[in-house]
Amino acid sequence: MKKIFLLIFSAILLNACATTSETESAPASSIASTREYHIQQKITLLNYGEGVPEKQNLWVALIHDVAPYQEVFSRKISPNGYTLFVDEYGNEYAEFDFSAHPPGTEITIEIEYELAVNEIIYELGDCEGELISEYTQAETHIESANSQIMAIAENLSKHKKTACEEVRAFYDYVGDELFYFYNQNNWGAQAALGAMGADCTEYSSLMMALSRAEKIPARYFEGLLSLRESTAQIAEKEHAWLDVYLPGSGWVAMDPTMGRFANERDIYFAHYTPDHIIVTMGRTPSALRGASYLTHLYWPGNSTKIKISALDWVIELQKK
Template sequence: MPVFRIHHITRYEYDRPVKESVNEIKIFPSQCPGQEVLQHDLSITGHPDVQTFTDYFGNKTGAFNILAAHKLLKIESKLLVRTTATSQLQLNFHSGFEQLHDEILGNLQLLEMARTSAIEAQETISDIIAKIGGNRSVAAVTEHCSEYIFRHFKYIKGITNIETTVDEILQHKAGVCQDFAHLMLQILRSCQIPSRYVSGYICPNKDGLRGEGATHAWVEVYIPGTGWAGIDPTNNVWVTNKHVKLAVGRDFKDCTPVKGTFKGLAKQQLSVFVAVGYEDGYVFEELNNVHLQGQQEEAPQREEGAGQQQ
Protein backbone atom coordinates (compact mmCIF):
# COMPACT_ATOMS: atom_id res chain seq x y z
CA MET A 1 0.00 0.00 0.00
CA PRO A 2 1.99 3.00 -1.27
CA VAL A 3 1.99 6.37 0.49
CA PHE A 4 2.25 9.60 -1.52
CA ARG A 5 3.01 13.13 -0.36
CA ILE A 6 1.36 15.56 -2.80
CA HIS A 7 2.05 19.30 -2.78
CA HIS A 8 -0.28 21.39 -4.99
CA ILE A 9 0.01 25.18 -5.27
CA THR A 10 -2.30 27.36 -7.35
CA ARG A 11 -1.01 30.93 -7.62
CA TYR A 12 -2.82 33.88 -9.21
CA GLU A 13 -0.83 37.12 -9.57
CA TYR A 14 -2.38 40.42 -10.67
CA ASP A 15 -0.60 43.47 -12.06
CA ARG A 16 -2.84 45.77 -9.98
CA PRO A 17 -5.01 45.20 -6.90
CA VAL A 18 -8.28 43.29 -7.22
CA LYS A 19 -10.94 42.81 -4.55
CA GLU A 20 -14.01 40.78 -3.60
CA SER A 21 -12.49 37.53 -4.81
CA VAL A 22 -15.09 34.75 -4.41
CA ASN A 23 -13.83 31.21 -4.99
CA GLU A 24 -14.79 27.54 -5.03
CA ILE A 25 -12.20 24.78 -4.61
CA LYS A 26 -12.34 21.03 -5.16
CA ILE A 27 -8.87 19.97 -4.05
CA PHE A 28 -9.94 17.77 -1.16
CA PRO A 29 -9.08 14.06 -1.49
CA SER A 30 -12.11 11.89 -2.13
CA GLN A 31 -13.35 9.84 0.82
CA CYS A 32 -13.74 6.64 -1.13
CA PRO A 33 -12.67 2.99 -1.05
CA GLY A 34 -9.13 2.58 -2.32
CA GLN A 35 -7.47 5.52 -0.63
CA GLU A 36 -6.90 6.64 2.96
CA VAL A 37 -6.19 10.28 3.83
CA LEU A 38 -3.44 10.45 6.46
CA GLN A 39 -3.13 14.25 6.55
CA HIS A 40 -4.39 17.22 4.58
CA ASP A 41 -3.33 20.82 5.20
CA LEU A 42 -4.81 23.76 3.30
CA SER A 43 -3.35 27.28 3.29
CA ILE A 44 -4.88 30.29 1.48
CA THR A 45 -3.72 33.90 1.18
CA GLY A 46 -5.27 35.99 3.96
CA HIS A 47 -6.39 32.88 5.86
CA PRO A 48 -10.09 33.23 4.97
CA ASP A 49 -12.75 31.00 6.53
CA VAL A 50 -13.42 28.11 4.16
CA GLN A 51 -16.99 26.84 4.24
CA THR A 52 -17.17 23.21 3.13
CA PHE A 53 -20.13 21.29 1.76
CA THR A 54 -20.87 18.18 -0.28
CA ASP A 55 -21.98 18.87 -3.84
CA TYR A 56 -24.50 16.98 -5.96
CA PHE A 57 -21.92 14.42 -7.04
CA GLY A 58 -20.66 13.76 -3.51
CA ASN A 59 -17.50 15.87 -3.75
CA LYS A 60 -16.22 17.78 -0.74
CA THR A 61 -16.18 21.41 -1.88
CA GLY A 62 -14.82 24.56 -0.26
CA ALA A 63 -16.00 28.15 -0.68
CA PHE A 64 -14.26 31.31 0.50
CA ASN A 65 -13.95 35.00 -0.29
CA ILE A 66 -11.29 37.66 0.10
CA LEU A 67 -12.86 41.10 0.30
CA ALA A 68 -9.71 43.22 0.81
CA ALA A 69 -7.64 44.44 -2.13
CA HIS A 70 -4.83 42.04 -3.06
CA LYS A 71 -2.38 41.34 -5.87
CA LEU A 72 -1.76 37.67 -5.02
CA LEU A 73 -4.01 34.68 -4.38
CA LYS A 74 -2.16 31.54 -3.36
CA ILE A 75 -3.96 28.28 -2.58
CA GLU A 76 -1.68 25.59 -1.19
CA SER A 77 -2.66 21.98 -0.51
CA LYS A 78 -0.39 19.48 1.24
CA LEU A 79 -1.72 15.93 1.14
CA LEU A 80 -0.44 12.69 2.63
CA VAL A 81 -2.44 9.77 1.27
CA ARG A 82 -2.17 5.99 1.26
CA THR A 83 -3.70 4.13 -1.68
CA THR A 84 -5.18 0.83 -0.55
CA ALA A 85 -6.53 -0.49 -3.84
CA THR A 86 -4.96 -3.65 -5.23
CA SER A 87 -2.54 -3.39 -8.12
CA GLN A 88 -4.92 -5.47 -10.25
CA LEU A 89 -8.62 -4.63 -10.50
CA GLN A 90 -11.15 -7.45 -10.29
CA LEU A 91 -13.54 -6.59 -13.10
CA ASN A 92 -16.60 -8.36 -14.41
CA PHE A 93 -15.93 -8.88 -18.13
CA HIS A 94 -19.07 -11.00 -18.58
CA SER A 95 -21.84 -8.53 -17.76
CA GLY A 96 -23.53 -7.25 -20.90
CA PHE A 97 -25.78 -4.38 -21.87
CA GLU A 98 -29.03 -6.13 -20.98
CA GLN A 99 -27.90 -6.38 -17.36
CA LEU A 100 -26.66 -2.79 -17.49
CA HIS A 101 -30.00 -1.49 -18.75
CA ASP A 102 -31.81 -3.33 -15.94
CA GLU A 103 -29.60 -1.61 -13.35
CA ILE A 104 -29.89 1.84 -14.97
CA LEU A 105 -33.69 1.72 -15.06
CA GLY A 106 -35.00 3.97 -12.30
CA ASN A 107 -31.55 5.17 -11.19
CA LEU A 108 -31.54 8.88 -11.99
CA GLN A 109 -27.82 9.43 -11.50
CA LEU A 110 -26.86 6.51 -13.74
CA LEU A 111 -29.30 7.78 -16.35
CA GLU A 112 -27.75 11.22 -16.15
CA MET A 113 -24.24 9.82 -16.53
CA ALA A 114 -25.33 7.92 -19.65
CA ARG A 115 -26.71 11.03 -21.39
CA THR A 116 -24.61 12.25 -24.32
CA SER A 117 -23.74 15.85 -25.13
CA ALA A 118 -24.84 17.37 -28.43
CA ILE A 119 -21.87 17.60 -30.81
CA GLU A 120 -21.55 18.17 -34.55
CA ALA A 121 -19.34 15.13 -35.18
CA GLN A 122 -21.59 12.48 -33.64
CA GLU A 123 -21.28 10.47 -36.85
CA THR A 124 -17.52 10.24 -36.22
CA ILE A 125 -18.28 8.92 -32.73
CA SER A 126 -20.54 6.28 -34.28
CA ASP A 127 -17.71 5.25 -36.62
CA ILE A 128 -15.37 4.84 -33.63
CA ILE A 129 -17.96 2.70 -31.83
CA ALA A 130 -18.20 0.45 -34.89
CA LYS A 131 -14.42 0.03 -34.90
CA ILE A 132 -14.14 -0.82 -31.21
CA GLY A 133 -17.07 -3.24 -31.31
CA GLY A 134 -20.04 -1.79 -29.48
CA ASN A 135 -21.68 -5.19 -28.92
CA ARG A 136 -19.04 -6.55 -26.52
CA SER A 137 -19.42 -6.70 -22.74
CA VAL A 138 -19.50 -3.36 -20.91
CA ALA A 139 -15.96 -3.78 -19.57
CA ALA A 140 -14.64 -4.93 -22.96
CA VAL A 141 -16.17 -1.94 -24.81
CA THR A 142 -14.62 0.35 -22.20
CA GLU A 143 -11.21 -1.26 -22.57
CA HIS A 144 -11.27 -1.13 -26.37
CA CYS A 145 -12.39 2.50 -26.27
CA SER A 146 -9.40 3.41 -24.09
CA GLU A 147 -7.06 1.54 -26.42
CA TYR A 148 -8.49 3.28 -29.48
CA ILE A 149 -7.95 6.75 -28.00
CA PHE A 150 -4.45 5.84 -26.84
CA ARG A 151 -3.45 4.58 -30.30
CA HIS A 152 -5.13 7.18 -32.51
CA PHE A 153 -4.77 10.44 -30.55
CA LYS A 154 -1.42 12.06 -29.78
CA TYR A 155 -0.53 13.41 -26.36
CA ILE A 156 0.49 17.04 -27.05
CA LYS A 157 0.53 19.84 -24.49
CA GLY A 158 -0.51 23.38 -25.29
CA ILE A 159 -2.84 22.88 -28.25
CA THR A 160 -6.01 22.68 -26.13
CA ASN A 161 -7.45 24.41 -23.06
CA ILE A 162 -10.33 24.03 -20.63
CA GLU A 163 -12.79 25.28 -23.26
CA THR A 164 -11.78 22.79 -25.98
CA THR A 165 -14.79 20.83 -27.26
CA VAL A 166 -15.04 17.19 -28.31
CA ASP A 167 -15.52 18.35 -31.91
CA GLU A 168 -12.18 20.19 -31.71
CA ILE A 169 -10.44 17.20 -30.12
CA LEU A 170 -11.63 15.01 -33.00
CA GLN A 171 -10.21 17.56 -35.44
CA HIS A 172 -6.85 17.85 -33.64
CA LYS A 173 -6.56 14.08 -33.03
CA ALA A 174 -4.45 15.21 -30.10
CA GLY A 175 -4.68 16.72 -26.66
CA VAL A 176 -4.02 15.96 -23.01
CA CYS A 177 -5.67 13.98 -20.23
CA GLN A 178 -8.73 16.23 -19.90
CA ASP A 179 -9.39 16.02 -23.66
CA PHE A 180 -9.06 12.24 -23.77
CA ALA A 181 -11.41 11.90 -20.81
CA HIS A 182 -14.04 14.11 -22.49
CA LEU A 183 -13.74 12.16 -25.76
CA MET A 184 -14.06 8.84 -23.96
CA LEU A 185 -17.13 10.04 -22.09
CA GLN A 186 -18.84 10.94 -25.38
CA ILE A 187 -18.04 7.53 -26.89
CA LEU A 188 -19.12 5.50 -23.84
CA ARG A 189 -22.30 7.50 -23.28
CA SER A 190 -23.16 7.03 -26.94
CA CYS A 191 -23.05 3.30 -26.09
CA GLN A 192 -25.42 4.06 -23.17
CA ILE A 193 -22.70 3.24 -20.64
CA PRO A 194 -22.91 5.48 -17.52
CA SER A 195 -19.54 7.18 -17.16
CA ARG A 196 -18.15 10.12 -15.25
CA TYR A 197 -15.17 12.48 -15.32
CA VAL A 198 -12.58 12.13 -12.53
CA SER A 199 -9.98 14.66 -11.41
CA GLY A 200 -6.96 13.80 -9.30
CA TYR A 201 -3.27 12.97 -9.52
CA ILE A 202 -1.26 10.18 -11.10
CA CYS A 203 1.68 8.91 -9.05
CA PRO A 204 3.64 6.22 -10.97
CA ASN A 205 7.12 6.26 -9.44
CA LYS A 206 9.55 6.41 -12.39
CA ASP A 207 7.16 4.43 -14.61
CA GLY A 208 7.10 7.13 -17.26
CA LEU A 209 3.31 7.38 -17.52
CA ARG A 210 1.94 10.50 -19.19
CA GLY A 211 0.67 13.11 -16.75
CA GLU A 212 2.91 12.09 -13.85
CA GLY A 213 3.46 14.75 -11.21
CA ALA A 214 0.58 17.01 -12.25
CA THR A 215 -3.15 17.14 -11.87
CA HIS A 216 -4.66 14.39 -13.97
CA ALA A 217 -8.03 13.32 -15.36
CA TRP A 218 -9.53 9.96 -16.21
CA VAL A 219 -12.93 8.24 -16.50
CA GLU A 220 -15.01 5.98 -14.29
CA VAL A 221 -17.54 3.61 -15.87
CA TYR A 222 -20.39 1.72 -14.26
CA ILE A 223 -19.97 -2.02 -14.79
CA PRO A 224 -22.73 -4.37 -13.57
CA GLY A 225 -21.32 -6.74 -10.97
CA THR A 226 -18.39 -4.39 -10.31
CA GLY A 227 -19.77 -0.87 -9.79
CA TRP A 228 -17.73 2.22 -10.68
CA ALA A 229 -14.31 1.37 -12.13
CA GLY A 230 -11.68 3.87 -13.25
CA ILE A 231 -9.83 3.75 -16.54
CA ASP A 232 -7.15 6.16 -17.79
CA PRO A 233 -7.24 6.61 -21.60
CA THR A 234 -4.17 8.88 -21.49
CA ASN A 235 -2.10 5.85 -20.50
CA ASN A 236 -4.50 3.06 -21.55
CA VAL A 237 -4.58 1.49 -18.08
CA TRP A 238 -7.27 0.60 -15.58
CA VAL A 239 -6.93 2.76 -12.48
CA THR A 240 -5.37 1.08 -9.45
CA ASN A 241 -3.18 2.31 -6.59
CA LYS A 242 -1.20 4.82 -8.66
CA HIS A 243 -4.10 7.25 -9.03
CA VAL A 244 -5.27 9.60 -6.25
CA LYS A 245 -8.85 10.78 -6.68
CA LEU A 246 -10.20 14.24 -5.88
CA ALA A 247 -13.63 14.73 -7.50
CA VAL A 248 -16.12 13.29 -9.99
CA GLY A 249 -18.78 14.80 -12.24
CA ARG A 250 -20.29 14.84 -15.70
CA ASP A 251 -17.28 16.70 -17.10
CA PHE A 252 -14.39 18.98 -16.16
CA LYS A 253 -16.61 21.86 -15.08
CA ASP A 254 -18.04 19.75 -12.27
CA CYS A 255 -14.52 19.01 -10.99
CA THR A 256 -12.62 22.26 -11.53
CA PRO A 257 -9.88 22.42 -8.85
CA VAL A 258 -10.20 26.21 -8.43
CA LYS A 259 -12.66 28.66 -9.94
CA GLY A 260 -14.03 32.04 -8.98
CA THR A 261 -14.56 35.69 -9.76
CA PHE A 262 -13.09 39.00 -8.63
CA LYS A 263 -13.63 42.72 -9.15
CA GLY A 264 -10.95 44.84 -10.75
CA LEU A 265 -9.24 45.73 -14.03
CA ALA A 266 -6.06 43.68 -14.01
CA LYS A 267 -3.91 41.36 -16.03
CA GLN A 268 -3.57 38.03 -14.26
CA GLN A 269 -1.04 35.22 -14.39
CA LEU A 270 -1.76 31.69 -13.24
CA SER A 271 0.96 29.26 -12.22
CA VAL A 272 0.36 25.75 -10.94
CA PHE A 273 2.96 23.71 -9.08
CA VAL A 274 2.50 20.02 -8.26
CA ALA A 275 5.04 17.77 -6.57
CA VAL A 276 4.59 14.09 -5.79
CA GLY A 277 6.87 12.54 -3.18
CA TYR A 278 7.35 8.81 -2.90
CA GLU A 279 8.31 6.54 -0.04
CA ASP A 280 11.77 5.93 -1.49
CA GLY A 281 12.54 9.67 -1.33
CA TYR A 282 12.08 10.36 -5.03
CA VAL A 283 10.16 13.56 -5.80
CA PHE A 284 8.60 14.49 -9.13
CA GLU A 285 7.87 18.21 -9.60
CA GLU A 286 6.15 20.18 -12.32
CA LEU A 287 5.51 23.93 -12.63
CA ASN A 288 3.25 25.35 -15.32
CA ASN A 289 2.85 29.03 -16.05
CA VAL A 290 -0.49 29.54 -17.73
CA HIS A 291 -1.22 32.82 -19.48
CA LEU A 292 -4.86 33.69 -18.98
CA GLN A 293 -6.82 36.50 -20.56
CA GLY A 294 -5.11 39.84 -20.89
CA GLN A 295 -6.99 42.95 -19.78
CA GLN A 296 -9.88 41.85 -17.57
CA GLU A 297 -13.32 43.35 -17.31
CA GLU A 298 -15.13 43.86 -14.04
CA ALA A 299 -15.79 40.59 -12.16
CA PRO A 300 -14.06 38.21 -14.62
CA GLN A 301 -14.06 34.46 -14.15
CA ARG A 302 -10.95 32.32 -14.01
CA GLU A 303 -10.41 28.64 -13.58
CA GLU A 304 -7.52 26.34 -12.87
CA GLY A 305 -7.82 23.38 -15.20
CA ALA A 306 -6.18 20.08 -15.88
CA GLY A 307 -6.05 20.93 -19.56
CA GLN A 308 -4.07 24.03 -18.79
CA GLN A 309 -1.73 22.28 -16.42
CA GLN A 310 -1.04 19.25 -18.55
Protein backbone atom coordinates in the same frame (compact mmCIF):
# COMPACT_ATOMS: atom_id res chain seq x y z
CA MET B 1 -28.17 53.22 -20.87
CA LYS B 2 -27.68 50.06 -18.85
CA LYS B 3 -24.90 49.95 -16.31
CA ILE B 4 -22.17 47.49 -17.22
CA PHE B 5 -20.39 45.65 -14.45
CA LEU B 6 -17.15 43.86 -15.21
CA LEU B 7 -16.50 40.54 -13.54
CA ILE B 8 -13.03 39.17 -14.12
CA PHE B 9 -12.97 35.42 -14.44
CA SER B 10 -9.55 33.98 -13.80
CA ALA B 11 -9.79 30.23 -14.26
CA ILE B 12 -6.91 27.79 -14.25
CA LEU B 13 -7.48 25.07 -16.81
CA LEU B 14 -4.87 22.58 -15.78
CA ASN B 15 -4.85 19.90 -18.42
CA ALA B 16 -1.99 17.58 -18.87
CA CYS B 17 -1.66 15.58 -20.28
CA ALA B 18 -22.53 12.97 -7.66
CA THR B 19 -23.36 10.94 -5.62
CA THR B 20 -23.72 7.38 -6.89
CA SER B 21 -27.01 5.57 -7.27
CA GLU B 22 -28.28 3.27 -4.56
CA THR B 23 -28.96 0.71 -7.30
CA GLU B 24 -25.26 0.19 -8.02
CA SER B 25 -23.72 -3.16 -7.20
CA ALA B 26 -20.41 -3.37 -5.43
CA PRO B 27 -17.47 -3.81 -7.81
CA ALA B 28 -16.02 -7.32 -8.15
CA SER B 29 -12.60 -6.07 -7.14
CA SER B 30 -9.78 -6.47 -4.68
CA ILE B 31 -7.16 -4.18 -3.15
CA ALA B 32 -3.74 -5.31 -4.34
CA SER B 33 -1.62 -2.65 -2.62
CA THR B 34 -1.78 0.76 -0.96
CA ARG B 35 0.41 3.86 -1.17
CA GLU B 36 0.50 6.71 1.33
CA TYR B 37 1.22 10.29 0.26
CA HIS B 38 1.90 13.70 1.73
CA ILE B 39 0.68 16.37 -0.69
CA GLN B 40 1.13 20.13 -0.51
CA GLN B 41 -0.71 22.63 -2.69
CA LYS B 42 0.35 26.28 -2.77
CA ILE B 43 -1.59 29.04 -4.53
CA THR B 44 -0.46 32.67 -4.71
CA LEU B 45 -2.71 35.60 -5.66
CA LEU B 46 -0.95 38.81 -6.73
CA ASN B 47 -2.65 42.21 -6.89
CA TYR B 48 -0.45 43.85 -9.51
CA GLY B 49 -2.76 46.77 -10.22
CA GLU B 50 -3.53 50.00 -8.41
CA GLY B 51 -7.06 49.21 -7.30
CA VAL B 52 -8.56 47.31 -4.40
CA PRO B 53 -11.18 44.65 -5.24
CA GLU B 54 -14.65 45.18 -3.84
CA LYS B 55 -15.17 41.45 -4.23
CA GLN B 56 -12.69 38.60 -4.65
CA ASN B 57 -13.37 34.90 -4.20
CA LEU B 58 -11.30 31.77 -4.70
CA TRP B 59 -12.82 28.29 -4.86
CA VAL B 60 -10.36 25.42 -4.47
CA ALA B 61 -11.31 21.77 -5.04
CA LEU B 62 -10.12 19.61 -2.15
CA ILE B 63 -8.76 16.08 -2.19
CA HIS B 64 -11.30 14.00 -0.28
CA ASP B 65 -12.37 10.42 0.46
CA VAL B 66 -13.48 8.52 -2.64
CA ALA B 67 -14.24 4.86 -1.95
CA PRO B 68 -12.73 2.46 -2.83
CA TYR B 69 -9.89 4.49 -4.33
CA GLN B 70 -8.56 6.77 -1.62
CA GLU B 71 -8.89 7.83 2.02
CA VAL B 72 -7.74 11.18 3.40
CA PHE B 73 -6.31 10.95 6.92
CA SER B 74 -5.73 14.66 7.51
CA ARG B 75 -6.16 18.01 5.78
CA LYS B 76 -4.76 21.40 6.83
CA ILE B 77 -5.89 24.61 5.12
CA SER B 78 -4.37 28.07 5.55
CA PRO B 79 -5.44 30.84 5.96
CA ASN B 80 -8.47 30.28 8.15
CA GLY B 81 -11.83 31.90 7.48
CA TYR B 82 -12.80 29.73 4.50
CA THR B 83 -16.16 28.05 3.91
CA LEU B 84 -16.48 24.36 3.04
CA PHE B 85 -19.15 23.07 0.66
CA VAL B 86 -19.98 20.07 -1.54
CA ASP B 87 -21.16 20.13 -5.18
CA GLU B 88 -23.54 17.96 -7.18
CA TYR B 89 -20.90 15.24 -7.69
CA GLY B 90 -19.86 15.04 -4.06
CA ASN B 91 -16.68 17.05 -4.68
CA GLU B 92 -15.49 19.15 -1.74
CA TYR B 93 -14.31 22.78 -1.92
CA ALA B 94 -12.89 25.55 0.22
CA GLU B 95 -14.23 29.02 -0.62
CA PHE B 96 -12.09 32.03 0.34
CA ASP B 97 -13.17 35.69 0.46
CA PHE B 98 -10.21 37.96 -0.26
CA SER B 99 -12.00 41.28 -0.72
CA ALA B 100 -9.97 44.43 0.08
CA HIS B 101 -6.76 42.82 -1.23
CA PRO B 102 -4.20 45.70 -1.10
CA PRO B 103 -2.34 46.67 -4.31
CA GLY B 104 1.18 45.32 -4.66
CA THR B 105 0.63 42.46 -2.22
CA GLU B 106 0.34 38.68 -2.39
CA ILE B 107 -1.99 36.27 -0.66
CA THR B 108 -0.79 32.69 -0.28
CA ILE B 109 -3.06 29.69 0.26
CA GLU B 110 -1.50 26.44 1.47
CA ILE B 111 -3.25 23.08 1.74
CA GLU B 112 -1.63 19.88 3.05
CA TYR B 113 -2.94 16.33 2.92
CA GLU B 114 -2.05 12.93 4.29
CA LEU B 115 -3.81 10.16 2.40
CA ALA B 116 -3.75 6.56 1.21
CA VAL B 117 -4.49 5.42 -2.34
CA ASN B 118 -5.40 1.84 -3.19
CA GLU B 119 -4.43 -0.24 -6.18
CA ILE B 120 -7.66 -1.91 -7.37
CA ILE B 121 -7.79 -5.02 -9.55
CA TYR B 122 -11.13 -5.90 -11.14
CA GLU B 123 -12.54 -9.27 -12.12
CA LEU B 124 -14.92 -8.64 -15.02
CA GLY B 125 -16.27 -12.19 -15.15
CA ASP B 126 -18.99 -12.95 -17.69
CA CYS B 127 -20.11 -9.29 -17.79
CA GLU B 128 -23.77 -10.13 -17.26
CA GLY B 129 -26.24 -8.01 -15.34
CA GLU B 130 -28.03 -4.68 -15.39
CA LEU B 131 -26.59 -1.27 -16.18
CA ILE B 132 -27.57 1.90 -14.34
CA SER B 133 -29.27 4.86 -16.03
CA GLU B 134 -27.03 7.58 -14.60
CA TYR B 135 -23.98 8.91 -16.48
CA THR B 136 -25.32 7.94 -19.92
CA GLN B 137 -26.34 11.33 -21.33
CA ALA B 138 -24.46 13.75 -23.56
CA GLU B 139 -23.07 16.83 -21.81
CA THR B 140 -20.60 19.63 -22.43
CA HIS B 141 -17.37 18.12 -23.85
CA ILE B 142 -18.91 14.61 -23.81
CA GLU B 143 -20.72 14.76 -27.16
CA SER B 144 -22.12 11.24 -27.17
CA ALA B 145 -25.06 12.36 -29.36
CA ASN B 146 -22.72 13.64 -32.08
CA SER B 147 -23.35 11.74 -35.33
CA GLN B 148 -19.66 10.99 -35.94
CA ILE B 149 -19.14 9.67 -32.41
CA MET B 150 -22.33 7.62 -32.57
CA ALA B 151 -21.23 6.08 -35.88
CA ILE B 152 -17.81 5.14 -34.48
CA ALA B 153 -19.37 3.62 -31.36
CA GLU B 154 -21.87 1.62 -33.42
CA ASN B 155 -19.17 0.33 -35.75
CA LEU B 156 -16.86 -0.67 -32.88
CA SER B 157 -19.73 -2.43 -31.10
CA LYS B 158 -20.57 -4.70 -34.03
CA HIS B 159 -20.23 -8.39 -33.20
CA LYS B 160 -19.39 -7.61 -29.56
CA LYS B 161 -21.32 -9.89 -27.21
CA THR B 162 -21.02 -7.93 -23.96
CA ALA B 163 -20.61 -4.39 -22.68
CA CYS B 164 -17.13 -5.37 -21.48
CA GLU B 165 -16.12 -6.26 -25.05
CA GLU B 166 -17.56 -2.97 -26.32
CA VAL B 167 -15.69 -0.91 -23.75
CA ARG B 168 -12.43 -2.70 -24.53
CA ALA B 169 -12.98 -1.88 -28.21
CA PHE B 170 -13.49 1.80 -27.33
CA TYR B 171 -10.38 1.78 -25.14
CA ASP B 172 -8.24 0.25 -27.90
CA TYR B 173 -9.66 2.64 -30.49
CA VAL B 174 -8.77 5.71 -28.42
CA GLY B 175 -5.27 4.37 -27.77
CA ASP B 176 -4.67 3.50 -31.42
CA GLU B 177 -6.28 6.44 -33.20
CA LEU B 178 -5.54 9.53 -31.12
CA PHE B 179 -2.28 11.42 -31.45
CA TYR B 180 -0.96 12.56 -28.07
CA PHE B 181 -0.15 16.24 -27.86
CA TYR B 182 -0.20 18.26 -24.65
CA ASN B 183 -2.39 21.31 -25.00
CA GLN B 184 -3.79 23.89 -22.60
CA ASN B 185 -7.24 24.07 -24.16
CA ASN B 186 -10.33 22.59 -22.56
CA TRP B 187 -11.45 20.54 -25.53
CA GLY B 188 -13.64 17.47 -25.50
CA ALA B 189 -14.63 14.27 -27.26
CA GLN B 190 -15.54 15.72 -30.65
CA ALA B 191 -12.37 17.84 -30.80
CA ALA B 192 -10.32 14.71 -30.11
CA LEU B 193 -11.28 13.42 -33.56
CA GLY B 194 -9.62 16.41 -35.21
CA ALA B 195 -6.01 16.81 -36.30
CA MET B 196 -4.80 19.04 -33.47
CA GLY B 197 -3.81 16.20 -31.16
CA ALA B 198 -5.17 15.23 -27.76
CA ASP B 199 -4.06 14.94 -24.16
CA CYS B 200 -5.60 13.18 -21.16
CA THR B 201 -8.69 15.41 -21.24
CA GLU B 202 -9.57 14.40 -24.79
CA TYR B 203 -8.56 10.75 -24.39
CA SER B 204 -10.90 10.35 -21.43
CA SER B 205 -13.68 12.50 -22.91
CA LEU B 206 -13.77 10.53 -26.17
CA MET B 207 -13.84 7.17 -24.41
CA MET B 208 -16.66 8.43 -22.21
CA ALA B 209 -18.61 9.68 -25.24
CA LEU B 210 -18.21 6.38 -27.10
CA SER B 211 -19.41 4.47 -24.03
CA ARG B 212 -22.38 6.75 -23.44
CA ALA B 213 -23.32 6.57 -27.11
CA GLU B 214 -23.97 2.88 -26.45
CA LYS B 215 -25.75 3.66 -23.13
CA ILE B 216 -22.84 2.36 -21.07
CA PRO B 217 -22.36 4.65 -18.03
CA ALA B 218 -19.05 6.47 -17.76
CA ARG B 219 -17.80 9.16 -15.38
CA TYR B 220 -14.80 11.48 -15.45
CA PHE B 221 -12.09 12.14 -12.87
CA GLU B 222 -9.45 14.86 -12.64
CA GLY B 223 -6.61 14.68 -10.22
CA LEU B 224 -2.91 14.13 -9.82
CA LEU B 225 -0.63 11.55 -11.38
CA SER B 226 2.46 10.76 -9.35
CA LEU B 227 4.95 8.90 -11.54
CA ARG B 228 8.40 8.20 -10.19
CA GLU B 229 9.61 6.96 -13.55
CA SER B 230 7.35 8.91 -15.87
CA THR B 231 6.80 7.97 -19.49
CA ALA B 232 7.81 10.62 -22.02
CA GLN B 233 5.09 13.18 -22.81
CA ILE B 234 3.02 12.23 -19.76
CA ALA B 235 2.28 14.93 -17.22
CA GLU B 236 3.81 14.46 -13.79
CA LYS B 237 0.90 15.99 -11.91
CA GLU B 238 -2.44 17.14 -13.38
CA HIS B 239 -4.24 14.31 -15.11
CA ALA B 240 -7.65 12.92 -16.15
CA TRP B 241 -9.08 9.40 -16.43
CA LEU B 242 -12.45 7.65 -16.12
CA ASP B 243 -14.63 4.93 -14.68
CA VAL B 244 -16.99 2.80 -16.77
CA TYR B 245 -19.91 0.94 -15.21
CA LEU B 246 -19.86 -2.71 -16.32
CA PRO B 247 -22.51 -5.38 -15.68
CA GLY B 248 -21.68 -7.63 -12.76
CA SER B 249 -18.70 -5.50 -11.74
CA GLY B 250 -19.91 -1.96 -11.09
CA TRP B 251 -17.59 1.00 -11.59
CA VAL B 252 -14.32 -0.03 -13.21
CA ALA B 253 -11.34 2.32 -13.58
CA MET B 254 -9.30 2.80 -16.73
CA ASP B 255 -6.82 5.32 -18.11
CA PRO B 256 -6.71 5.41 -21.93
CA THR B 257 -3.98 8.08 -21.95
CA MET B 258 -1.52 5.99 -19.99
CA GLY B 259 -2.68 2.92 -21.88
CA ARG B 260 -2.10 4.36 -25.34
CA PHE B 261 1.13 2.39 -25.75
CA ALA B 262 0.50 -1.20 -26.82
CA ASN B 263 2.93 -2.66 -24.29
CA GLU B 264 1.19 -0.85 -21.40
CA ARG B 265 -2.41 -1.10 -22.56
CA ASP B 266 -3.50 -3.96 -20.34
CA ILE B 267 -1.98 -2.29 -17.28
CA TYR B 268 -4.47 0.58 -17.36
CA PHE B 269 -7.63 -1.29 -18.38
CA ALA B 270 -9.77 -2.50 -15.46
CA HIS B 271 -6.92 -1.63 -13.11
CA TYR B 272 -6.69 1.38 -10.80
CA THR B 273 -3.04 2.11 -10.20
CA PRO B 274 -2.16 3.87 -6.91
CA ASP B 275 -0.35 6.71 -8.66
CA HIS B 276 -3.77 8.26 -9.47
CA ILE B 277 -5.04 10.73 -6.85
CA ILE B 278 -8.58 12.04 -7.32
CA VAL B 279 -9.37 15.73 -6.86
CA THR B 280 -12.75 16.03 -8.63
CA MET B 281 -15.36 13.87 -10.32
CA GLY B 282 -17.35 15.20 -13.28
CA ARG B 283 -16.40 16.78 -16.59
CA THR B 284 -17.85 20.20 -15.75
CA PRO B 285 -18.56 20.61 -12.02
CA SER B 286 -20.71 23.71 -11.53
CA ALA B 287 -18.54 25.11 -8.73
CA LEU B 288 -15.53 25.35 -11.06
CA ARG B 289 -17.40 27.20 -13.84
CA GLY B 290 -15.64 25.34 -16.63
CA ALA B 291 -12.21 25.35 -14.99
CA SER B 292 -10.17 22.63 -13.34
CA TYR B 293 -8.96 22.41 -9.73
CA LEU B 294 -9.85 26.00 -8.82
CA THR B 295 -11.74 29.11 -9.89
CA HIS B 296 -10.86 32.76 -9.15
CA LEU B 297 -13.30 35.69 -9.49
CA TYR B 298 -12.89 39.37 -8.65
CA TRP B 299 -14.62 42.70 -9.30
CA PRO B 300 -14.37 45.45 -10.54
CA GLY B 301 -12.16 44.49 -13.44
CA ASN B 302 -11.67 47.92 -14.96
CA SER B 303 -9.66 49.20 -12.01
CA THR B 304 -8.36 46.02 -10.38
CA LYS B 305 -5.68 43.65 -11.68
CA ILE B 306 -5.22 40.37 -9.81
CA LYS B 307 -3.73 37.12 -11.08
CA ILE B 308 -2.78 33.69 -9.85
CA SER B 309 0.98 34.13 -9.91
CA ALA B 310 1.87 30.65 -8.64
CA LEU B 311 0.20 27.27 -8.38
CA ASP B 312 2.40 24.45 -7.16
CA TRP B 313 1.90 20.85 -6.07
CA VAL B 314 4.43 18.81 -4.10
CA ILE B 315 3.69 15.08 -3.95
CA GLU B 316 5.76 12.94 -1.58
CA LEU B 317 5.42 9.18 -1.45
CA GLN B 318 5.48 8.19 2.23
CA LYS B 319 4.83 4.47 2.11
CA LYS B 320 4.59 1.95 -0.69
